[in-house]
Amino acid sequence: MDIKICTTASEAAIYLAQILLERISKNKDLKLGVATGRTMDAVYYNLVNMLKDNQISCHRLKCFALDEYIGLSPEHINSYEYYLNLHFYRPLSIPSENTFILNAYVDDFEKACQEYEQQIKNAGGIDVQILGVGTNGHIGLNEPGSAADSRSRVVALTSSTLQSNKTLFKQEQVPQTALTMGIGTIMEAQECILLATGESKASIIQKIVNGDINGQVPASALKSHKNFTLILDSEAAKLI
């Protein structure tokens, strides 16, 4: 595991955006695993501008989303599909046939998960997977207790996740279930990069960095990945 500590959250987001700019510039057919969440807002903002400034076309880039809430339509403002369209796909005109998501707006979730795993396989696997982390250590929506070899599946969200995502939903209830890539699915990416910023992530970062690999801290599984980088700001790094 490589750890990069930046002074501010904004510098950490730019650092990740620069890595992604470099990976996309070198490989126009890159398969990118994309994350959502507040931490990623600044990453996409900077990356979109960098790609535009450098006139790098993304028409062959393939993107695979980590997770999706069950029951939200793709047009719902809190669906991860909406988020990715807004922050990343539309500003870069990434063709919709190159954007993939676990389809959680269907009847048969198991079939949707199997299809997604197959789509990743058909593309030749994910080259770079970017990740945020929940305050309880979740990656994607693999909550504590998720198996290290888990695949894409239906998950129930913990009260801690419901609580931290509540502010984004205003009056509405946060969906209680979701589809997520499994930890095993994530670990198959050639490279994994996790970005965590802010004081609220300091305690879980301390457990990830200083503790052992432990199913109760799902992100700790990444420590056994052969190419894993953890990018932090000084606030998130303050307990390590």
Ligand code: GLP
């Ligand atoms: C959300 C997302 C995760 C994200 C995490 C952190 O529930 N499903 O993919 O990494 O929680 O979110 P934030 O960046 O808003 O703290």
